Amino acid sequence: MGEPERAAANAEAVRRMTGAQPVLVDVLPAGQAIPGIRPNVILTSGPPMDWDMYDGGQRNAVIYGALYEGLAASAEDADAKLRDGRIVLGATHDHGCVGSVAGIYTASMPVFVVENAVGGNRAYCNFYEGESRHRLNYGSYNDEVRRGLDFLRDELAPVLQAVVRGSGGIALKPIISRALRMGDELHSRNTAATTLFTRELMPQFIEYAVGISRERALTALRFFAASDYSFLRLSMAAAKAMADAACDVPAASVVTAMTISCRNFAIRVSGLGDEWFSGPLPEVSCRLFDGFTAEDVQWIGGESHITETVGLGGFAQAAAFGLQAYQGGSAEEMIRMNSGMYQITVAEHPDFLIPYFGFRGTPVGIDIFRVVGTGITPVIDGGLAGRNGGQVGAGILRAPLACFDAAITAYQAKYGN
């Protein structure tokens, strides 16, 4: 495999990724929307692992998912059923899903159904739980968390289902493109996108209020619109639909997914199928919420950096200087990090533009050879989970070099030097 062939393959992969047109087409329970999600299935972030391998907050989160779904009567019962297969644990990415932090999916949870209008592939993401620091996806579980999940399923989802169906589908790429001109990078900042998305659906909210129930419409609207992070789950599903469009291009060396479990960081590569290439957990520089120290941070999974995989998040930081208030840093540092990403990618996004860079396209298509060649690893904006559950801060993660090294070894074994 010569460099020209690899370059051509990468160009094709990135053409598919950047040409994808993610459209929100429905809202459904995971068990109805996603092939293979039987009632006893739980999904979680990270590459597939044996149940024994999970520990800490991610292990807790899976058990909490089992309790929430009514699959087990107690943590011990859940553990026993996860061991003997009465509860089946799966990896989100294997089902077209992406997990936020621990990324727990159970069959009754509502998901956004996003379809790539170009390739036809579908991706899914469940809902943002709201502004409490205690959320199932951050490894927390109590009455408040459970009531919050019930609200998503019983109150928010039916209204969103009706308004999304009433709209005939909402194209997500125009919203993402526009939000980049309004201070979002679509990973740790989704303020503009949430507002634009809500505005897009206003006629349908009004139809719902007039035709079915003003109270339900207002309650759903207030919850969704009040949280600046509501759109993150749509940004993630859209990114997954875009990234999946670039999978399985023979000889392409661009990354199509990055994931974190409680054990490791791992990537997938277009020309290398479904295999995950692992490295250690990422390095992080972060701003912790008041009262927390670095000792409190715990890795419990995460896949929201599917956004970085398609040229958003850390790859669009210079569009979102407002993020300093959330995750620390400075505008200069954000510009420096964002600029660095052009050295490890094969293209500039035709639709995702950064005003500060004179509307230059965001860097897109992370090339494992460029990462290893430069020693520069992907910059990732992210939230941080705490040892005792809940979010404790936010910051910048750096993907580990080791998984790119491992991917190159596999690439050379498959395609030659």
Added chain:
Amino acid sequence: MGEPERAAANAEAVRRMTGAQPVLVDVLPAGQAIPGIRPNVILTSGPPMDWDMYDGGQRNAVIYGALYEGLAASAEDADAKLRDGRIVLGATHDHGCVGSVAGIYTASMPVFVVENAVGGNRAYCNFYEGESRHRLNYGSYNDEVRRGLDFLRDELAPVLQAVVRGSGGIALKPIISRALRMGDELHSRNTAATTLFTRELMPQFIEYAVGISRERALTALRFFAASDYSFLRLSMAAAKAMADAACDVPAASVVTAMTISCRNFAIRVSGLGDEWFSGPLPEVSCRLFDGFTAEDVQWIGGESHITETVGLGGFAQAAAFGLQAYQGGSAEEMIRMNSGMYQITVAEHPDFLIPYFGFRGTPVGIDIFRVVGTGITPVIDGGLAGRNGGQVGAGILRAPLACFDAAITAYQAKYGN
């Protein structure tokens, strides 16, 4: 008057300006809302002038206002009535109003009523006419323009009145502060503010749709939300309410208003009462719309730079890099110009913060002594009117030094050297 006394006076003026809390409290016809606006009154941008002094597009716009309001049967009839006082021409600023470009107000036109909750002073601005390049405020008049104005009065205003009253008042400063973190500078870019404002009123739009008419609610919402400039008129009224709060502080040398007529550029100063200090029309560097040349630009008035007077617009360019697409320039140039404004102002705004500058407050309180001392004049973002009516471009205006020189002469005459 020594420098310490002047500095103290300026600090007080800016404290009042930045401490003001503009709240949208009502929507009313100008004739009902604004003291002194009798049915035969027309307001226009700029210092008060004799009718003979108006020419070009601004003269036309006043005549068009008379025709629209039914005060005259023809242009000749309007001219005759403006000469003999049957139609009374007034200056917007003398009535708490600010004019966008020609700034025509007639008694039946709806206005936003904004009250400073701290000082109790009120300010007004009429509505954005929509996205056509042909608008009365840009000196155009035809069936389309007239139908557009009818729509604002008969369709949009009643719905906005109901939703604003239903809301109990909308605080504008939080929206402005937030929009600065979302890529607006609140003069030539109001995309985020328009969206945030609409979101704030969504519950009331839904109430209106359920209770009165879904069709009217949707029509009004679609019009208001569809235009990125809808909020500009609220930004202007809010700025006028904030600037007026700083008027009449003895010995204060900060600017409380800037205006443009077809003849000149003029400023008011806090310690110098209602007097206008004039200079020549501003220099401009602009991006013209396709098909227009510099020859097509004509000055027909303008007061939207009340936003710059309170630390927005050109004084917040580094918050709005997206503006390059509209008015040309580069991010570097915007940063340089915005930074320069700190040299001619006496304070940094406590609530209007620029993410790119690490959340530094915008420069606020233009000091006539600093302007003349440095030779740096205020940077103003603005739209440009054409010789034959309509908008022909957008760009950066520079206030002329002469009006600051004139103000200093008056200041020294009043307060000594």
